[in-house]
Amino acid sequence: MIRSNDRRIGTRAGVLLAAAALVVTACGDETPTSIGEEVLPGAPVTLQLEIPWEDFGSNLEVFGGYGAPGDLGTGVLANAFDGSLNARTLLRFGTLPTSASVRDTTGTTVTDSDLTFVGGELVAVFSGPASSAETPVSLTLGFMDEAWHRRSATWTHAVDTLGNSVLWSQPGGGTVSPIDTVTWDPAVGDSVSFALDSAQVAEWDDVATRALGARIDLLTAGHRLDVRSVALRLSARPSVNPDTLVTVSASESGVTFIYDPASTAPVDGIRVGGAPAWRTVLDLGVPTQLTGPAELCAAAGCPVTLEPGQISFASLVLTTRQTDGAFQPLDTLGLDARAVLSRDALPKAPLGAPVVGSLGRRLPAAYFGDEAEAQVEIPITSLVRNILRGIDPTTGRPYPNSLALLSPFEPLSIAYGSFHGPGTGFAPVLKLIVTVGPSVELP
Amino acid sequence: MKNALRLLALTTLALTPTAVDGQSVFNSAGLGRQVEAIDGRSRALGSVGIGLRGGSISPVDPAAAAGLGFASAVMVAQPSWVEMSQDGVPAGDFTGTRFPLLGIAYPLLGGMGTIHFASVLDQGFSSERVVSVDLGGTSYDVMDNFLQEGGVSNASLGFARSIGSSLAVGVALGRYTGSVTRTLTRDFGDLDLEGAQPFGTQGRWGYAGTSVTAGASTDIRDVVHIAGSVRWSSALEAKATSGTPGGDRSYDLPLELRIGASAVLAPGLLVVASAVQADWSDMQDDFTTTVPVGDASGYGVGLELSRVRFLGRSAPLRVGYRRTGLPFGAGNDDSGYERVFTGGLGFALNETNGVTLAGVDIGIERGERISGSFTEQFWRATGTIRVAGF
Numbered sequence: 001m002i003r004s005n006d007r008r009i010g011t012r013a014g015v016l017l018a019a020a021a022l023v024v025t026a027c028g029d030e031t032p033t034s035i036g037e038e039v040l041p042g043a044p045v046t047l048q049l050e051i052p053w054e055d056f057g058s059n060l061e062v063f064g065g066y067g068a069p070g071d072l073g074t075g076v077l078a079n080a081f082d083g084s085l086n087a088r089t090l091l092r093f094g095t096l097p098t099s100a101s102v103r104d105t106t107g108t109t110v111t112d113s114d115l116t117f118v119g120g121e122l123v124a125v126f127s128g129p130a131s132s133a134e135t136p137v138s139l140t141l142g143f144m145d146e147a148w149h150r151r152s153a154t155w156t157h158a159v160d161t162l163g164n165s166v167l168w169s170q171p172g173g174g175t176v177s178p179i180d181t182v183t184w185d186p187a188v189g190d191s192v193s194f195a196l197d198s199a200q201v202a203e204w205d206d207v208a209t210r211a212l213g214a215r216i217d218l219l220t221a222g223h224r225l226d227v228r229s230v231a232l233r234l235s236a237r238p239s240v241n242p243d244t245l246v247t248v249s250a251s252e253s254g255v256t257f258i259y260d261p262a263s264t265a266p267v268d269g270i271r272v273g274g275a276p277a278w279r280t281v282l283d284l285g286v287p288t289q290l291t292g293p294a295e296l297c298a299a300a301g302c303p304v305t306l307e308p309g310q311i312s313f314a315s316l317v318l319t320t321r322q323t324d325g326a327f328q329p330l331d332t333l334g335l336d337a338r339a340v341l342s343r344d345a346l347p348k349a350p351l352g353a354p355v356v357g358s359l360g361r362r363l364p365a366a367y368f369g370d371e372a373e374a375q376v377e378i379p380i381t382s383l384v385r386n387i388l389r390g391i392d393p394t395t396g397r398p399y400p401n402s403l404a405l406l407s408p409f410e411p412l413s414i415a416y417g418s419f420h421g422p423g424t425g426f427a428p429v430l431k432l433i434v435t436v437g438p439s440v441e442l443p
Numbered sequence: 444m445k446n447a448l449r450l451l452a453l454t455t456l457a458l459t460p461t462a463v464d465g466q467s468v469f470n471s472a473g474l475g476r477q478v479e480a481i482d483g484r485s486r487a488l489g490s491v492g493i494g495l496r497g498g499s500i501s502p503v504d505p506a507a508a509a510g511l512g513f514a515s516a517v518m519v520a521q522p523s524w525v526e527m528s529q530d531g532v533p534a535g536d537f538t539g540t541r542f543p544l545l546g547i548a549y550p551l552l553g554g555m556g557t558i559h560f561a562s563v564l565d566q567g568f569s570s571e572r573v574v575s576v577d578l579g580g581t582s583y584d585v586m587d588n589f590l591q592e593g594g595v596s597n598a599s600l601g602f603a604r605s606i607g608s609s610l611a612v613g614v615a616l617g618r619y620t621g622s623v624t625r626t627l628t629r630d631f632g633d634l635d636l637e638g639a640q641p642f643g644t645q646g647r648w649g650y651a652g653t654s655v656t657a658g659a660s661t662d663i664r665d666v667v668h669i670a671g672s673v674r675w676s677s678a679l680e681a682k683a684t685s686g687t688p689g690g691d692r693s694y695d696l697p698l699e700l701r702i703g704a705s706a707v708l709a710p711g712l713l714v715v716a717s718a719v720q721a722d723w724s725d726m727q728d729d730f731t732t733t734v735p736v737g738d739a740s741g742y743g744v745g746l747e748l749s750r751v752r753f754l755g756r757s758a759p760l761r762v763g764y765r766r767t768g769l770p771f772g773a774g775n776d777d778s779g780y781e782r783v784f785t786g787g788l789g790f791a792l793n794e795t796n797g798v799t800l801a802g803v804d805i806g807i808e809r810g811e812r813i814s815g816s817f818t819e820q821f822w823r824a825t826g827t828i829r830v831a832g833f
Contacts, residue, residue: 038732039471039732040587040589041627041644043574044587044629046574050579309642309644311640312629312642313636313639379636379637379638381640437642440646440687441690441692442692443730
């Protein structure tokens with residue numbers, strides 16, 4: 001009996017071993033290649049089509065007012081830039097620090113809550129590439145005399161919200177109490193310091209004055225500067241060690257800029273960017289049937305009914321144009337494109353995901369200046385394929401066929417980009433790379 | 444019976460359609476490469492699968508099941524290692540494994556009922572070509588990738604029975620099954636086009652058809668065993684599945700005749716010879732493209748030393764030679780042929796009173812397939828697991 005069981009176990013083990021060996025040899029398959037191209041299906045035809053605006057585009061509209069300069073968190077200064085643009089930066093800081101960690105006379109680090117401010121400085125840092133100045137320019141800092149609202153303040157209004165509209169006592173931010181005037185030399189550095197004496201710091205520490213904030217003006221005409229950041233640094237004498245000075249910083253609680261003149265919507269073009277931001281929306285009508293060119297007809301027989309899978313690549317080709325000098329980009333400009341999910345809800349329509357990456361397509365500033373008439377391609381392959389599909393099976397509704405051209409972040413800069421629109425000779429073009437092939441058949 | 448049903452369920456599971464790879468560049472020729480569902484013993488002896496002494500489960504020798512004394516099952520696995528050359532120049536190598544035969548036999552109505560799942564045609568291959576396209580006046584190279592997956596199988600039910608002491612007959616009714624998916628993809632990845640998407644077109648066809656295989660065998664004075672079989676097949680219908688733009692197709696399958704014999708030359712020394720006749724030429728008219736279609740007839744001979752023992756158990760040694768035609772080939776007018784030198788051994792895992800209840804057979808083949816300018820040299824192993832008495 002024991003022998004019989006042993007034999008059975010041995011048999012099973014043998015069968016399992018043999019099966020395992022067979023399975024192991026089954027690993028690592030590599031598909032063989034063919035005996036020649038003649039066994040492959042016929043080669044598809046790939047060709048590029050450029051469809052003029054009249055055959056695919058419609059309902060181009062430019063919308064403005066997205067965001068506010070105060071959303072940027074940066075400032076702009078301008079004085080008769082390009083002969084017309086004036087801009088000033090308004091800023092506010094929070095409560096001044098009331099304590100600091102300092103070493104007392106014995107060398108021990110303690111928290112001193114009894115600080116005596118003896119002076120300070122307001123440091124403004126500029127964006128070199130986004131600023132026009134190449135030679136020294138003069139700037140002035142002053143305490144604001146009038147209250148203002150960070151998100152709605154404009155050149156003419158201190159407050160411009162729903163149900164509350166307050167004009168400045170004079171356009172451009174009203175009056176100020178001067179603090180300091182300095183010169184910024186771009187060749188020396190990217191920042192400038194406005195000096196504050198103890199009395200001015202004390203004034204800044206006053207609740208009422210602190211709420212009003214301060215304003216920076218550009219005194220030198222013909223320039224536009226981007227203020228990247230501001231910082232308030234104060235010198236204080238600690239009570240635990242009066243022979244030394246410590247530097248403390250106050251946190252910025254609001255920066256915005258006001259400018260004049262406000263830009264107006266273009267009559268015949270495409271605009272993207274600015275603050276508040278501009279968007280351009282257009283409708284795409286992708287042709288569903290092609291009757292040429294001859295190469296396509298020879299391969300597939302015309303008319304060819306376009307299928308989504310036959311669109312190998314699609315892009316909207318825009319041509320840049322010279323932007324109004326006052327708002328011309330001085331640094332690269334981001335361009336994004338998104339499907340408009342509900343055109344009826346414009347200008348507040350929800351948008352789809354970016355089609356050119358989260359940072360958008362970066363365009364050189366020169367495309368809107370000296371190198372205008374440059375072509376920019378916005379890849380929209382998925383969008384065009386969906387338009388050809390018609391109905392979204394998951395929602396039962398048509399896929400969106402409207403495209404919004406906008407800045408990747410709104411607002412991103414006072415500058416905006418301009419592109420030629422319909423009727424200008426450089427109207428947008430829909431570029432399609434279409435691949436049409438014979439159906440795969442058995443040999 | 445419960446064990447038999449369990450085995451049948453496992454077998455059916457194992458046959459659930461899956462993507463397959465190939466073992467030969469000739470998978471791309473015509474309807475693919477013919478795969479013969481024969482076991483490791485037949486492979487080792489160079490046989491075409493018929494005329495061997497002793498019972499076996501063989502789709503091409505339906506009468507052979509009558510020689511089985513017990514309920515039995517067989518599984519065959521077949522890995523290959525292939526080196527390909529064209530005009531004498533090495534052109535790549537690849538490996539692949541198939542399971543060309545799964546079968547069970549169970550006593551039924553005084554005879555033996557059988558179920559076979561057998562490979563018929565292996566069609567898996569891939570290929571690529573570089574195509575130049577003109578985009579806006581500039582020429583670019585893009586890549587076309589083609590992938591074909593699938594094959595043709597045959598599932599059959601059979602019955603075999605001895606008549607008298609020396610005659611056995613068998614018949615199997617089979618159904619061709621399987622599918623093939625052909626996918627052509629054009630890849631624009633090398634072009635600097637953000638968001639470009641590959642172009643793809645695909646077709647899938649399901650195969651259907653009927654086969655009837657009948658055979659008989661006889662023993663002459665316990666010295667000579669002779670067997671023959673004939674397989675008739677209906678047209679192989681390839682029906683395009685829903686969404687496939689390509690059309691349905693139909694292919695005439697050939698009548699297959701097989702004959703084989705084995706004779707005891709001396710105690711423990713067996714000589715075997717077999718031949719197959721199958722002319723696929725009639726299928727030529729069914730192709731829309733130029734495909735060399737030929738005669739897949741062939742023959743094989745071998746010797747078996749059946750009294751060899753290893754570790755106290757039966758371990759017969761086998762050698763042989765075989766030459767058969769290829770139904771589909773490369774080039775313009777020659778379908779080509781395959782020739783192999785074979786060897787192998789069997790090993791009884793469990794012998795009780797002279798009856799092998801479990802065993803394995805290993806066949807090793809070294810051969811070549813030649814057609815047109817293409818030559819494949821390969822090693823092919825065929826492993827068979829046999830169990831009985833469950």
